Amino acid sequence: MVVAMALINALAVEHAHGRPVGPVEPGPAIAGILAIDPPSAAAFRSGDSPGFTELARQLRQIVDDLDRGDVDAAAGRLNTFLVEHPAHPHLAKEDGRWRLHHHPADAALVPMWTSICAASIARLVGAGLHDRVGTCHAPGCDLAFIDASKNGSRRFCSTPCQNRVKAATFRRRAQTR
Numbered sequence: 001m002v003v004a005m006a007l008i009n010a011l012a013v014e015h016a017h018g019r020p021v022g023p024v025e026p027g028p029a030i031a032g033i034l035a036i037d038p039p040s041a042a043a044f045r046s047g048d049s050p051g052f053t054e055l056a057r058q059l060r061q062i063v064d065d066l067d068r069g070d071v072d073a074a075a076g077r078l079n080t081f082l083v084e085h086p087a088h089p090h091l092a093k094e095d096g097r098w099r100l101h102h103h104p105a106d107a108a109l110v111p112m113w114t115s116i117c118a119a120s121i122a123r124l125v126g127a128g129l130h131d132r133v134g135t136c137h138a139p140g141c142d143l144a145f146i147d148a149s150k151n152g153s154r155r156f157c158s159t160p161c162q163n164r165v166k167a168a169t170f171r172r173r174a175q176t177r
């Protein structure tokens with residue numbers, strides 16, 4: 001889930017915090033995201049960048065569906081992903097410990113992460129937590145986020161965006177007075 005959101009926010013965002021986002025160099029951005037999984041980071045090649053950029057674009061559509069409350073549309077897209085990139089649960093021994101993985105053992109990097117990202121959002125939707133995925137409601141910001149708040153009422157990606165909206169509302173009220 002962390003990687004899905006990070007890919008969207010690095011590669012499929014036009015505005016962030018009220019400012020347009022210029023073209024990004026996908027390679028370093030993806031390498032930074034994959035750093036949470038050292039074997040993936042080591043396997044990453046610049047030739048994988050277009051695949052990750054396309055994955056980010058498709059994940060963005062799913063998050064936008066969920067943000068609009070169109071869970072059916074998101075579920076349809078997720079099912080397409082899951083058919084094309086099915087999860088293969090298997091145990092792998094790492095550092096003397098067995099760990100459960102869900103992605104195909106020998107998959108290339110992009111299909112593997114497609115499977116992981118799709119499965120993580122699908123698990124959330126399947127658990128009835130689809131409204132916990134959202135995009136920032138501040139003007140000029142389409143960053144995606146996971147709402148971990150107690151009452152699930154989060155609307156902004158960050159405190160700065162929340163404060164921008166608060167300040168704008170305050171200014172509007174002051175002007176109409």
Ligand SMILES: [Zn+2]
Nearest residue numbers: 136141157161
């Ligand atoms: Zn924002």
